Structures are given as structure tokens and as C-alpha cells.
Amino acid sequence: MAREDNSKVEQLKSHYSSRILNPHSFCLEMLLQRPKGIRSDEDEDDTFASILNAVGEFGTFQRRLVALTFIPNILLSFFMFADSFVFTAQKAYCNTSWILAMDSNLSEAEQLNLTIPQDSNGSFLTCLMYSPVDWDLESIIKLGLNHTEMCQNEWLYPESERRSLTDEFDLVCGKELNWELIVAVYMAGLLIGSIIFGFIGDKLGRYPAILLSLLGLFIFGFGTAFVNSLQVYLLFRFVVSQAVAGYIISSMSLVTEWLVGEHRARAVILSHCYFSIGILFLLGLAYILPHWRLLFLLGGAPVLSVIPYIWILPESPRWLMVRGKVEEAKQVLRYAASVNKKVIPLDLLNKLELSGKKESKTCVLDSYSNMYLCKVTLIIGCMWFTVTYSYLTLSIKVKDFGMSHYARQMIPSLLEMPVRLFCILLVEHIGRKWTLALTLFQASLVCLCILLLPEGGNGPRLKWPVLAVTELKLTVTLVTLTGEFSLASSITLLLIYTAELLPTVLRSTGLGLVSLALVTGAILSLMTLLIKQNYSILSVCLSFCSAALALYLCCQLPEMQDQSLVDTIEHLSSQLRSS
Structure with missing residues (x-):
């Protein structure tokens, strides 16, 4: 037995010494990956994982x-x-129904011709009308109206095909x-x-x-x-x-x-x-x-x-x-097992009752007092900020390519679905961390390509003699859409990562906190849009830097593949002590 214990200790020393070369990611991985042979209060997670397996991993329920x-x-x-x-x-024309009092049989075109001024090319001016007069219709047709004024009451929308809020x-x-x-x-x-x-x-x-x-x-x-x-x-x-x-x-x-x-x-x-x-x-x-x-x-x-x-x-x-609501938890688990036509062993339920005697009371300030939570919240918050900024910036840039409003919404929606589904295969084969890193690397590469292409927005004007203007525009559009798809997948993967890294007792609160970073990134992207001068080069440069920063931060996170969730902050502290 002593030899076996010494062997385990030597294996642990060898495992940890090999990680010293990457201390940043090792710090977080230590907190989540429990060394074999060391027991702690985290065994409750193993108990709960066993119960979920007994309920049925992915049954009908x-x-x-x-x-x-x-x-x-x-x-x-x-x-x-x-x-x-x-x-x-909408094109709004003044409501000049006052002239209908002279002849109610006037058509809409005749009404506009008589009461709305026209510009040099013959189109009607919006928001302007001829001032009403007390003349008869023949005098108006013969002499015409000269004095104009802004619309007073209502407006007409003769070219509108649909009723909108406008x-x-x-x-x-x-x-x-x-x-x-x-x-x-x-x-x-x-x-x-x-x-x-x-x-x-x-x-x-x-x-x-x-x-x-x-x-x-x-x-x-x-x-x-x-x-x-x-x-x-x-x-x-x-x-x-x-x-x-x-x-x-x-x-x-x-x-x-x-x-x-x-x-x-x-x-x-x-x-x-x-x-x-x-x-x-x-x-x-x-x-x-x-x-x-x-x-x-x-x-x-x-x-x-x-x-x-x-x-x-x-x-x-x-x-x-x-x-601390053990009986309610047992009742929900029994119901799930009955739907899946499974039976939970009594000894597992008894272990669950022993582990759930005390209620875990926490508040949002615990996110800052606990080293692990503070570090995870900061890293995930920065990633949400950078990914959201890059995604929204590329989405806005797609609007500059002359596509119709419906096409701008439809094409990304159709293509994002297979890209997200493909991420399922990547997650199962290379894990969450490297799938997220791959999508972020692709997004960074796309932003760099947009900067180098001639249509990248006042960027470095490289000479592309082979490509015509139309081909360049199509190339930039495809590259930008590729970056948008990559970042859309990154958002989905990052949401999974965020929920798995946070403890159950503060999971919703933590997701709410990182959402503040998401909104901040969106607001910054929209503020950049308001900068008319050199907008494209500035926004795409920041997108490239943001995607690169998110890629770096992703490498600092631990792999959550096949890792059990953590329920309480005490479990995090026990993991730290055991590590």
C-alpha cells in the first residue's frame, strides 16, 4: 500500500511539473480538475452525477x-x-384634402399635382405643400398655387405598400x-x-x-x-x-x-x-x-x-x-426517472439527503471575494465584450454591400445553422476549449483579411490586378459573412462555457454579470458606427484586436469536457485546498 501511495504521489508531481510551463491555464485547471486519489467535499458532485446517470443521461424527460x-x-x-x-x-406627402371641398371627385394624382410642389425632375417634394386658398377649382387649375409651407396636420403615403409604425x-x-x-x-x-x-x-x-x-x-x-x-x-x-x-x-x-x-x-x-x-x-x-x-x-x-x-x-x-430543499429535489428526480422508466437506487438518494442538509447562502459579492470566481468572471466578461463587439461590427459591415434588407437577415440565418451544427462534432472530438479557440482564430483571420482587401474600408490599398471590382466586392462579402458565422458559433460556445464554469448557487447571477459586458461591447460597436470618418478601418481594426484578445483569453480557460458542475462556493474552496 505504501508503494502504491508513493507511486500516486510521484505521478501527481510529474503531472503538475509538466504544467508549470503554462502557469496561467494551470491555475484555473487546478481549481476544476480534482487530482485522483485526493478526496474532498466535491464528492457531492460525483453523487449527483451518479443520480443523473441513474435517472437517464438523455431520456424522454x-x-x-x-x-x-x-x-x-x-x-x-x-x-x-x-x-x-x-x-x-416612407415618402410622406402633405395631406391636402382641403382641395376636395371644391371637387370631391379629384383623384389622388390630380390632388397631388395641384397642391404639392415639384422639383426640377418632376417628382413631388416631401414635407411641403401649397398654402390653402379660398379660390374655386378652375382658378387654381388656371393660375396655379405659388406660396408653400410645411405640412400642418396629417400626411399621405401613396407609395407605401405596407402599414408601418412610420x-x-x-x-x-x-x-x-x-x-x-x-x-x-x-x-x-x-x-x-x-x-x-x-x-x-x-x-x-x-x-x-x-x-x-x-x-x-x-x-x-x-x-x-x-x-x-x-x-x-x-x-x-x-x-x-x-x-x-x-x-x-x-x-x-x-x-x-x-x-x-x-x-x-x-x-x-x-x-x-x-x-x-x-x-x-x-x-x-x-x-x-x-x-x-x-x-x-x-x-x-x-x-x-x-x-x-x-x-x-x-x-x-x-x-x-x-x-436545502432536499425532499423537493428527490421528488423532481423521481419524477424524471419515472418518465425515463428508470429507478434511482435508494443508497444514492440517501447520499443526496446527507449532502443537502445545509442551505448555501451567497450573494453577488462572493464573485469578488473568491479568487476563482473573480478570475473566471473577469476572463469570461472580457471575452463576452470582445466577441460581441466583433460580431456586431461585422454584422453592420454586411449592410454596406448593397444587399436588400431581407437578404441581409436571411443569408446569415440560413448559414449559421449548419455552422453551429458542425460545432457539435468539433466539441465531441476536440473539446469545448479548442473548438471555441478555432472559431475565434478563424474570426481573427477574417478581420485581418478584410483589412488587407481593397474594399476593406480605407485600409491598405493593395493592388489586386487579377480581380475585378465586382469580384472584389463578392470576395469581401463572403469573407465578412465567414467571420460573422465564426463569431456566431463562438457566442454559442461561450455561453455553454460560462454556464459550466460558474457554480450552481451563483450561475444565473454570474450569467447576468457577464451580460453587462455583452451589452457594453454592443454599445461600443454602435458608437463606432457613429464615427463617420474612417469608420470601416477603425471598426475592423478593433474587431481584429478584440477577436485576437478573445482567442488569447480562451487559451487561459480550462477544458470543461466531461467535467462535473460545481454547486457551491465551498466546493470551489475545497478544490483549491485539495489542489
Whole structure:
């Protein structure tokens, strides 16, 4: 026995000495990878993992749980991007119905010819009209009108094919809605929603947080179709963005805590593909429906199907355990096992009861007092900031290539799905860390290529005699889309990584904290957009630096493949002591 113990010690020494060459990644890996032969309080994780195996790794219960996330994900992307299709630019002509009092049989074209001034090429001027007069119609036709003034009351939209918010609330002729205001309202909602629902998810549970977010989508998402003013519309969008953030955080925590490692990544990646389906669903409805209210009515109608979630959605047994609710956790686990037609051994349930006697009480300040949590939060937050900035910048750059509004949304949505599905194979063969590093490396390379290409935006003007202008434009478009797909995959993988690195007791709160970095990166990207001079070269340079920084930070993280989740901060401390 003594020889065996000495042999184990020598193996551990050899293992750790080989890692000294990379001390940064080793520091985090030590905290998560428990050395063999050393026992600690982390054995509770092994007990829970054994129970989940007894319940069934990916049985009917888990498949149903993953399927329940599909419909809300479709709705999330629908409500997130609906603003792009309800605030369309319109040509507004003054309402000059005063002339109809002289002859009610005038056609719309005749009315415009008589009352709206024209420019040199014969097109009607918007926002201007001839001043009303008390003449008869023959005098107006014979003499014409000369004095012009701005529109006074209402406007006409003769060229409008669809009813949008622009002509609903007459957002024209100096009353145009600032697009930055819409983005600011939405970002503020994401910011506040991340904090509020992160706190709710850890204090009250994943189940009530998901129900509250779905209730917000139902009332303020579906209810957007009935607003009667622009101010109320913006208020509804503000609450909807909070519900979007809340559902993403809460559902991610719930799925992460119910599934084991190999199935967890597949489920999350597959559910993210339904974001793209939601965008395609939005595109189809926006193209077919003639009125923005119908868009929210029919597009938001699937939210009615989530009402049964009140009875069929399960709570996270891991969260119940860390809150000391052992009996409720056992009841949920028994139900899951019965759905999967499995039986949990009694000795495992008894071990679960022994490990869950005390409630773990934590607060957000523990993220800063614990060395591991502080380091992980900072690294993951920086990665969220850089990846979001690069992704949004490339998405904005695609708009500069003359593509139609529908094509700009449809092409990325169609191509992101197979790219994300391919990541499932990569995760299973090379692990989460190197799959994420591969996507970030590809994104960095793409940003560098955009800088070197002539159409990269005032960048180094290299000579490309072989390629024609059209071919160059097509090349830059394809390269930019490739970078966008890579970063979209990086966002999905990073979300999985974030949920797995954080402990159960602070998982929702931690996801809410890193969402602050996500919103900050998005805001910085939009601020860069406002810099008109040298915008392209500046934004793409920053995107390249951001993607490269994210790649470096990714290399500092430990591999989470086949690693059990950590439930409490005490487990983290015990891991540190044992290491």
C-alpha cells in the first residue's frame, strides 16, 4: 500500500511539473480538475452525477426539456429583430384634402399635382405643400398655387405598400424617430433584465424566473400589437428586452443543470439554431403581412403555446439542493426517472439527503471575494465584450454591400445553422476549449483579411490586378459573412462555457454579470458606427484586436469536457485546498 501511495504521489508531481510551463491555464485547471486519489467535499458532485446517470443521461424527460426551449427561442429572435421591419422609411406627402371641398371627385394624382410642389425632375417634394386658398377649382387649375409651407396636420403615403409604425404615428418631416433611441431602449432593457432575472434565478429558482420572463413576452410582446402611441411602444419594447435576457439566462441555467456534459453542448447548440429559425419566421411574416399590427399578432401568437409550461416545466434539482430543499429535489428526480422508466437506487438518494442538509447562502459579492470566481468572471466578461463587439461590427459591415434588407437577415440565418451544427462534432472530438479557440482564430483571420482587401474600408490599398471590382466586392462579402458565422458559433460556445464554469448557487447571477459586458461591447460597436470618418478601418481594426484578445483569453480557460458542475462556493474552496 505504501508503494502504491508513493507511486500516486510521484505521478501527481510529474503531472503538475509538466504544467508549470503554462502557469496561467494551470491555475484555473487546478481549481476544476480534482487530482485522483485526493478526496474532498466535491464528492457531492460525483453523487449527483451518479443520480443523473441513474435517472437517464438523455431520456424522454431530458429530450422533452430541451424541446420546451425551442418555441421560446423562436419567439426571442422574433421579438428581438422585429423593430427592423416596423420602422421602414416612407415618402410622406402633405395631406391636402382641403382641395376636395371644391371637387370631391379629384383623384389622388390630380390632388397631388395641384397642391404639392415639384422639383426640377418632376417628382413631388416631401414635407411641403401649397398654402390653402379660398379660390374655386378652375382658378387654381388656371393660375396655379405659388406660396408653400410645411405640412400642418396629417400626411399621405401613396407609395407605401405596407402599414408601418412610420406612417402609423407620422414619424416624418422632422418627427423621425432616432434609431439610436430604439437601440438604447433595447440595450437598457437587456442590461436591467440581466441583473434582475439573474438575481431572481438564484434566489427564487430557475422555474419562476422562466415563467416571469415568458409572462413578460406574453403581455408585452404579444400586446405590442395593441399600443396606441410611440411612447407606449417603446415601453413595451423595453420590458420585452428584459424578458428576452431573463429567459436566456434562466433557461440556460436550467438546461445546464439537468444535462450531463456530452449532451449539454448538443442541446444548447441545437436550441440556438432555433434563433435562426425565428429570424426566418419573422422574415416570412414581414414579407407577407401588410400591417405591422398583424405582424405582432400572428408572430406573437405562438407565445400562447407556452402557457402549459406552468405545469410541465421542472425545477433544477441542483438549485433545490444548494437551497436545502432536499425532499423537493428527490421528488423532481423521481419524477424524471419515472418518465425515463428508470429507478434511482435508494443508497444514492440517501447520499443526496446527507449532502443537502445545509442551505448555501451567497450573494453577488462572493464573485469578488473568491479568487476563482473573480478570475473566471473577469476572463469570461472580457471575452463576452470582445466577441460581441466583433460580431456586431461585422454584422453592420454586411449592410454596406448593397444587399436588400431581407437578404441581409436571411443569408446569415440560413448559414449559421449548419455552422453551429458542425460545432457539435468539433466539441465531441476536440473539446469545448479548442473548438471555441478555432472559431475565434478563424474570426481573427477574417478581420485581418478584410483589412488587407481593397474594399476593406480605407485600409491598405493593395493592388489586386487579377480581380475585378465586382469580384472584389463578392470576395469581401463572403469573407465578412465567414467571420460573422465564426463569431456566431463562438457566442454559442461561450455561453455553454460560462454556464459550466460558474457554480450552481451563483450561475444565473454570474450569467447576468457577464451580460453587462455583452451589452457594453454592443454599445461600443454602435458608437463606432457613429464615427463617420474612417469608420470601416477603425471598426475592423478593433474587431481584429478584440477577436485576437478573445482567442488569447480562451487559451487561459480550462477544458470543461466531461467535467462535473460545481454547486457551491465551498466546493470551489475545497478544490483549491485539495489542489
